[in-house]
Amino acid sequence: xxxxxxxxxxxxxxxxxxxxxxxxxxxxxxxxxxxxxxxxxxxxxxxxxxxxxxxxxxxxxxxxxxxxxxxxxxxxxxxxxxxxxxxxxxxxxxxxxxxxxxxxxxxxxxxxxxxxxxxxxxxxxxxxxxxxxxxxxxxxxxxxxxxxxxxxxxxxxxxxxxxxxxxxxxxxxxxxxxxxxxxxxxxxxxxxxxxxxxxxxxxxxxxxxxxxxxxxxxxxxxxxxxxxxxxxxxxxxxxxxxxxxxxxxxxxxxxxxxxxxxxx
Ligand SMILES: [Zn+2]
Numbered sequence: 382x383x384x385x386x387x388x389x390x391x392x393x394x395x396x397x398x399x400x401x402x403x404x405x406x407x408x409x410x411x412x413x414x415x416x417x418x419x420x421x422x423x424x425x426x427x428x429x430x431x432x433x434x435x436x437x438x439x440x441x442x443x444x445x446x447x448x449x450x451x452x453x454x455x456x457x458x459x460x461x462x463x464x465x466x467x468x469x470x471x472x473x474x475x476x477x478x479x480x481x482x483x484x485x486x487x488x489x490x491x492x493x494x495x496x497x498x499x500x501x502x503x504x505x506x507x508x509x510x511x512x513x514x515x516x517x518x519x520x521x522x523x524x525x526x527x528x529x530x531x532x533x534x535x536x537x538x539x540x541x542x543x544x545x546x547x548x549x550x551x552x553x554x555x556x557x558x559x560x561x562x563x564x565x566x567x568x569x570x571x572x573x574x575x576x577x578x579x580x581x582x583x584x585x586x587x588x589x590x591x592x593x594x595x596x597x598x599x600x601x602x603x604x605x606x607x608x609x610x611x612x613x614x615x616x617x618x619x620x621x622x623x624x625x626x627x628x629x630x631x632x633x634x635x636x637x638x639x640x641x642x643x644x645x
Pocket of ligand 1: 607
């Protein structure tokens with residue numbers, strides 16, 4: 382007798398959260414227009430995405446760094462990209478963190494490195510996003526904005542979404558380790574995943590080393606966990622290109638995310 386009551390309570394609570402964090406129509410339409418890889422999804426996908434976005438906005442906390450103001454528009458742009466990968470998996474994949482820190486531009490951090498002769502070199506490192514266990518997640522608005530996406534498209538640069546990239550790391554880290562292997566349901570699926578991802582990565586970095594253009598960002602040649610993150614970007618932003626170039630990689634991502642964006 383308790384269970385139905387609990388379920389009803391949960392439904393009631395979700396309805397209240399959805400009502401309180403409803404995304405206005407004009408802002409939602411603008412988001413779909415400005416990020417065409419989201420806008421091209423089916424009506425069913427978009428309805429579910431909009432629901433997840435409201436729940437995401439209800440459960441995460443945005444902070445602007447250095448006086449940067451996170452407007453409703455910015456929060457929805459981030460939420461829509463962040464929720465696309467977990468559309469069929471559920472928001473619990475993001476339970477491990479709450480805070481999202483937004484910087485206006487790239488984040489510059491001072492670093493020091495000692496060379497073979499023991500000389501310490503100081504330099505500045507900059508990044509457009511960072512995900513760490515337990516959070517917060519860090520994002521640079523200058524790289525996340527629709528204008529940044531449009532510029533990259535016009536320049537025929539590799540596909541990208543900094544938001545999807547960082548949330549791919551969150552998905553990877555959910556089982557406690559950043560190892561390009563998100564939690565999979567069976568041992569067979571895990572073995573297939575590891576063998577396929579490794580083979581696809583080797584093919585990919587050979588292409589990059591040889592100077593060939595790739596659908597996936599060449600940054601993925603650096604390490605397997607980065608390859609996973611940039612492959613996830615390509616899977617959602619340019620699925621047809623990825624399916625054509627690396628069909629086996631596309632297959633394991635399709636099975637894991639339970640989405641087939643190239644087949645839309
Ligand atoms: Zn990364």
